[in-house]
Amino acid sequence: MNAERRAQFLVVGSILAAVALVGAYLAAGGSSYTPAKTQDPCKDRPWRNPEGLQQIAEQFTLSALDGAACQLGVSRETLARALATPESRERFTERYEISDAKLARAVRAGLLRAVDDAEEAGALNPLLAAPLRETLRNIPLDQAIELINNAESLLDDVQGFLGPVEGLLEQLLP
Numbered sequence: 589m590n591a592e593r594r595a596q597f598l599v600v601g602s603i604l605a606a607v608a609l610v611g612a613y614l615a616a617g618g619s620s621y622t623p624a625k626t627q628d629p630c631k632d633r634p635w636r637n638p639e640g641l642q643q644i645a646e647q648f649t650l651s652a653l654d655g656a657a658c659q660l661g662v663s664r665e666t667l668a669r670a671l672a673t674p675e676s677r678e679r680f681t682e683r684y685e686i687s688d689a690k691l692a693r694a695v696r697a698g699l700l701r702a703v704d705d706a707e708e709a710g711a712l713n714p715l716l717a718a719p720l721r722e723t724l725r726n727i728p729l730d731q732a733i734e735l736i737n738n739a740e741s742l743l744d745d746v747q748g749f750l751g752p753v754e755g756l757l758e759q760l761l762p
Contacts, residue, residue: 659693695733700724
């Protein structure tokens, strides 16, 4: 087989492979693909049965993002991307015309929602929920965002604070 014949064979083979790939894609339902809708962040989502600090922190973060996204009228995913870096936060606030003060109020509201959800799920001791709420009401925006992005450290600190005296307090309180 000469070089010209081989080149023609490769071109025809490539065309057949491309047509077969498109046919397989269409046969698998590729022509009717629609992306899944994002969930409404304003709807309550029950917590799964959390086991361990990492799972509690994950659900706390999702709950906080839902609460803040609901306040801002955006999806949780959009807000999560916006809070990832200072640059993405700036692009987000410009695009949606949100002031830093409005973003701070929304993020704080999200954190308060997460505390409520964690307490309701039994993942946060009620003895700590009230003072934690008070702290979160006035927390600076950058620290609030850090808490959402790293909820595990917050929850670890909160549990460590109560740690040894938790049993004693539970016995003394009704």
